[in-house]
Amino acid sequence: MLKQIWLWFDDRTGASAVWKATAGHLVPRGTGWWYVFGSATLAAFMVQVLTGIALSTIYVPSTADAYHTLEFISDQAKWGHLLRGLHYFGASAMVLFIGIHVTRTFLMAAYKFPREMNWLSGAALLLFTIGMGFTGQLLRWDQVAVWSVYIAAEQAGRVPFVGKMLAHFILAGNTVGGATLSRFFSFHVFFIPMMIFGFIGVHLYLVLRNGISEPPKVGHPVDPNTYRSEYEDMLKREGHSFWPNAAWRDMVFGVAMIIVLVGLAWFIGAPHLAKPPDPTILNAEPRPDWYLLWYFALLALLPHALENYFIVLGPLAFVAFLLVPPLFFNKGERSPLRRPWAILLVLAIWTTIGTLWVEGEKAPWSPDFSAQPLPVEIVGATQGPIYEGAQLFHAKGCEYCHKIGIYGGQRGPDLTYVADRLSDEQTKIRIVNGGVNMPAFGGIISASDLQNLLAFLDSRSRMKPSKTE
Amino acid sequence: MNTNSSQSTRPAGAGSRDCGDRRRFLNWLSLALGGFASTLLGVPIVGFLIAPLFRQPPRLWRQVGAVEDFKVNEITEVSFDDTSALPWAGLSGKTAAWLYRQGPQDFVAYSANCSHLGCPVRWEAQARLFMCPCHGGVYYQNGSVAAGPPPRGLTRYPVRTQNGQVEILTSPAPIT
Numbered sequence: 001m002l003k004q005i006w007l008w009f010d011d012r013t014g015a016s017a018v019w020k021a022t023a024g025h026l027v028p029r030g031t032g033w034w035y036v037f038g039s040a041t042l043a044a045f046m047v048q049v050l051t052g053i054a055l056s057t058i059y060v061p062s063t064a065d066a067y068h069t070l071e072f073i074s075d076q077a078k079w080g081h082l083l084r085g086l087h088y089f090g091a092s093a094m095v096l097f098i099g100i101h102v103t104r105t106f107l108m109a110a111y112k113f114p115r116e117m118n119w120l121s122g123a124a125l126l127l128f129t130i131g132m133g134f135t136g137q138l139l140r141w142d143q144v145a146v147w148s149v150y151i152a153a154e155q156a157g158r159v160p161f162v163g164k165m166l167a168h169f170i171l172a173g174n175t176v177g178g179a180t181l182s183r184f185f186s187f188h189v190f191f192i193p194m195m196i197f198g199f200i201g202v203h204l205y206l207v208l209r210n211g212i213s214e215p216p217k218v219g220h221p222v223d224p225n226t227y228r229s230e231y232e233d234m235l236k237r238e239g240h241s242f243w244p245n246a247a248w249r250d251m252v253f254g255v256a257m258i259i260v261l262v263g264l265a266w267f268i269g270a271p272h273l274a275k276p277p278d279p280t281i282l283n284a285e286p287r288p289d290w291y292l293l294w295y296f297a298l299l300a301l302l303p304h305a306l307e308n309y310f311i312v313l314g315p316l317a318f319v320a321f322l323l324v325p326p327l328f329f330n331k332g333e334r335s336p337l338r339r340p341w342a343i344l345l346v347l348a349i350w351t352t353i354g355t356l357w358v359e360g361e362k363a364p365w366s367p368d369f370s371a372q373p374l375p376v377e378i379v380g381a382t383q384g385p386i387y388e389g390a391q392l393f394h395a396k397g398c399e400y401c402h403k404i405g406i407y408g409g410q411r412g413p414d415l416t417y418v419a420d421r422l423s424d425e426q427t428k429i430r431i432v433n434g435g436v437n438m439p440a441f442g443g444i445i446s447a448s449d450l451q452n453l454l455a456f457l458d459s460r461s462r463m464k465p466s467k468t469e
Numbered sequence: 470m471n472t473n474s475s476q477s478t479r480p481a482g483a484g485s486r487d488c489g490d491r492r493r494f495l496n497w498l499s500l501a502l503g504g505f506a507s508t509l510l511g512v513p514i515v516g517f518l519i520a521p522l523f524r525q526p527p528r529l530w531r532q533v534g535a536v537e538d539f540k541v542n543e544i545t546e547v548s549f550d551d552t553s554a555l556p557w558a559g560l561s562g563k564t565a566a567w568l569y570r571q572g573p574q575d576f577v578a579y580s581a582n583c584s585h586l587g588c589p590v591r592w593e594a595q596a597r598l599f600m601c602p603c604h605g606g607v608y609y610q611n612g613s614v615a616a617g618p619p620p621r622g623l624t625r626y627p628v629r630t631q632n633g634q635v636e637i638l639t640s641p642a643p644i645t
Contacts, residue, residue: 064559146561150587150642151603157644165522167644173521174641177562178555280548280565282581282589285602299586300604304618365605365617369591397596401605411605439607439615444597 021208026239027246028214034108035212035246036253037101041129042200043254044094047261048132051087052189059139061185063178066141067276074270085265091136093257095291098129103346106325109334110213113224116326118210121203123322128196130291135188137289141181142274147286149176149184158311176279211235212246216334224331285366294353297360367400368409378405380459389456392449396441404460412438419461427457526553530629530636539570539635544592544610547578552639566626566637567592567599569610576635579612580624580643587642590623599623620645 010016058077060069073080102122105111111119134152138145149171156166172179211231240246271289275281288296302310336343371394376382379390393399401411408415418427431450434440445453531549539545547568554562567579567590579599581589588603598615599608606617613622624643629636 062557062559063561064557067560147588150582153642154582154585154587154645164644168522168641169519171521171642173524174526175551175564176642177551178558179521180561276560278560278563279581279589280546280560280563282546282565282591284589286588296603300618304620307618307620366602367600367605367607369600369602395595397593397598397600400593400600434616437605437616439598439609444609 023243023247024241025208025211026235027212027242028234029238029240030215031212031246032215033249033253034104034215036249037097037104039250040097040253040257041094041101043257044090044097044261045196045200047086047090047258048094049193051083051090052193054083055087056189061139061182063141063176063181063277066139066181067273070140070142070273074273081269082262082265084270085268086261087136088270089261089264089268091133092291093261094129095133097257098126102126103350105213107336107342107346108213108216109222109325109329109336109339109342111326111330112222112332112334113227113330115206115210115213116330118203118206119326120323121199121206123319125196125199125203126322127319128192128199131192132188132196133289133291135184135192137292138184139181139188140271140273141277143277143281143284144274144286146176146277146279147284148288149180151286155311158308160312212242213334216336218333218335218337220334221332222330222334283369285369287360287363290357293360294356297356297363300363300365301356301359362410364410366409367397367411369400371399371408374399374404374407378407379456385452385455386459387456388452389454392445392453393456396445396449396453398453401438415457415460417460417462419458420463424454424458428454526551526639528552528639530631530638532634532636533566533568534635536574536630536633536635539568539576541570541572544569544594546581546592547635547637549637549639564639564642565589567623568628568635568637574630576628576630577612578626578628578637580626580640582624582643583619584614584621584623584643584645585617585619 055073058069058073058080060066070084073084075081105119105122138148153167153170156170157163159166168174170183171177172183214231214234275284287293298314299307299311333339373394374390379387381387381390393402393404398415399408401409403410403414404416422430428450430438431445431453432440432442434442441450529552533547533549545568546565548563548565551558551562551564565581567581569577569579571577583590583601583603583606585601585604585606588601588606590599590601590606590608592599597610599610599612601607601617601619604618606619607615608619608623609615611622612625626640627638629638
């Protein structure tokens with residue numbers, strides 16, 4: 001009876017034929033663990049779809065209420081904290097694994113003939129994933145999200161001619177307001193996921209059509225005239241079906257990833273909500289989530305003169321950069337051992353992004369507003385000009401940017417032993433006149449305050465004994 | 470010469486030339502219909518999405534406090550309601566500004582958005598500087614750039630005093 005139903009169903013739908021053509025398609029041997037990151041990205045995306053749908057049953061995308069619904073999800077809803085955590089770590093996994101997947105396919109030159117469109121559809125998926133990351137962070141709709149929208153609008157505003165329009169399109173008006181969040185919600189939940197589903201379909205179709213790239217061998221260059229027939233012959237000779245010969249690794253890795261995600265969500269949980277989305281709370285420190293932190297660092301470290309060009313041309317250059325490998329380098333050696341420039345490029349990109357990440361985490365260019373007044377053992381005096389100067393060093397904001405010992409920010413030079421480098425007069429000139437990244441205090445500090453501050457700074461020395469001793 | 474092969478792939482009875490014209494016509498008709506339907510649906514959808522670009526909310530003077538609430542030579546945070554904020558905007562329907570009383574009747578209002586990338590600048594009263602938490606932009610009390618990456622000074626809102634009240638004119642968020 002059951003068999004009868006199955007046969008009827010299979011006859012009307014062709015299910016088993018589809019299964020045979022997809023799961024049963026022949027893949028090369030020796031693909032190994034390097035080939036799991038694409039499916040891991042897909043698995044992470046499915047986690048995002050499922051947890052996202054669940055979260056959307058409570059989340060209210062209105063600027064007035066979103067924050068409260070997030071508090072409710074985090075603190076009161078059963079499983080809510082876990083789901084938010086899963087959605088956050090799922091996003092992190094998706095970004096991480098798509099990054100590794102791109103790197104892997106680039107290093108193994110899987111973008112070469114006939115898989116150019118595989119790469120290009122994947123490039124679109126990479127851009128959509130970044131878009132999901134950015135819009136998703138905004139849906140947290142706390143103080144950081146509000147200012148992040150302004151930051152996005154400001155960057156869009158740098159585009160020549162249409163910048164202001166783009167900025168107002170992002171804000172959905174003249175300022176952040178009632179329509180802003182709905183817009184990002186719609187993009188995050190409907191538009192971009194729809195595009196992702198579509199492009200995943202194209203991407204997987206192309207994987208089936210062109211076959212999984214065989215692991216590259218030194219001395220086996222891709223020749224578009226013969227590649228397809230050689231690939232077919234190789235599959236007939238030694239290929240095996242995708243399911244389960246290659247798919248088991250995808251399953252093992254995907255399931256391990258989900259276990260780790262649940263663990264992270266359970267033990268670490270979602271990022272804490274910042275202050276409420278009130279644009280009148282000006283004590284804010286907007287920072288993007290980790291996957292865009294390196295870009296935040298880049299915007300801080302760029303020479304100011306290049307900034308306008310970079311903000312506009314940088315993302316365009318990134319897109320163009322993704323187009324180059326398949327369109328201009330689609331034949332020849334695939335093995336990374338014969339493509340040293342590819343290895344160097346990957347190393348350069350990952351080192352750059354990694355360094356920017358570390359810097360973004362430290363953000364030494366930001367004033368350290370949490371700097372506390374210097375303790376007495378550092379100051380070395382409890383009264384007199386040095387003591388007064390130390391108080392001013394904190395009050396006038398010097399300490400936000402300059403370090404004394406372990407105290408203070410890192411924007412400006414470390415002043416722990418400034419008196420060893422600069423004379424009284426030289427220090428004075430710097431304070432009064434300022435510099436590129438230092439305000440000129442000439443007009444905003446009184447003569448007596450300046451004297452005290454100089455007395456304090458002049459006591460910052462390894463060699464000269466402190467005057468109070 | 471090709472009649473045999475072409476006839477075999479076409480419905481019987483259809484002359485090859487007529488059929489070609491007919492097919493070309495139906496092809497263009499279908500594409501034109503599709504294009505028409507897309508335009509019919511696309512215009513209102515795109516128009517709806519980009520409507521905020523063309524909406525010019527009225528600019529209104531908003532009271533932010535009595536003149537005597539502000540001390541001469543001090544800079545204070547004030548906030549006001551945006552004009553025509555949507556009813557569900559909640560907290561987001563407000564804007565903050567830094568109000569500087571330069572003289573008895575002399576007020577200046579600065580946007581809180583850093584001119585670099587729009588982060589909120591804070592007033593450090595003792596240092597008498599505005600500082601930005603994002604990339605280290607610094608401004609003097611007159612709004613001009615003191616240090617860091619900002620390309621220009623803080624944007625000013627129009628401000629006036631009326632019947633003993635300080636009023637700020639609501640303005641679009643400054644986009645550099």
